[in-house]
Amino acid sequence: MDNNISRLTLFNPSKLRTLLSLGFKGYLADVGWFKARETKSAVDEHGEPIPWVTYSFIDFIKDRIGKQHDIFEFGCGNSTLFYAKHAKSVTSVEHDKAWFERNANIKLPNVKMIYCELVRGGDYSKSAVTTEQKFNIIIVDGRDRVNCCKESILSLTENGIIVLDNSERPDYAEAFTFFKEKGFKHLPFTGMSPGVTTFNRTSVFYKSNNCLGI
DSSP: HHHHHHHHHHHHHHHHHHHHHTTTTTHHHHHHHHHHHTTTTBBBBTOOOOOOOOOOHHHHHHTTTTTTOEEEEESHHHHHHHHHHSSSEEEEEEEOOHHHHHHHHHHHHHHOEEEEOOTSSSSTHHHHHTTOOEEEEEEESSSHHHHHHHHHHHGGEEEEEEEEETTTTTTGGGHHHHHHHOEEEEEEEOOTTTTTSSSEEEEEEEEEOTTOOO
């Protein structure tokens, strides 16, 4: 038995009962955290696909995305299905060939899938630009994230926003400096993510006149 759980059992059984009850009631059960943990996938309490980002960001974004929004995302998967349900269109780029092929069966009329090999600072980070399209929302949740952030502002609409997941990581500090220099504001969403026990942050970078009404 895990040492922490063992100590709870020996010295405070009431805490252990509370911990075990979380699988049946309370916040973690309500948002489907245990279902995500069990299936090792980003799903909600009904088993429906959601992005692998913080729950606080999901609560924020799900009612703000509309059919007027075009979205670009670095990294495909359940997030693609979630955004496609709410947005006008989703363009998703993936660097992992096996994962791309696994998700290639996402054949929705408003979804476009792109495969691009990963070379840091190369074509992958420029994927939004090469579409020659402007996007209202760009989700950076793949690899080479700092370069993706820097390149992607060229593909934003005038009221566009960029979302950077796992922004608590020190490796992404450069992106914060970059966005500040470009006049973007920062709105953080911290907490837990589907099936994950660690602290996470999903950050929104935006300007005053933005498509989400922040």
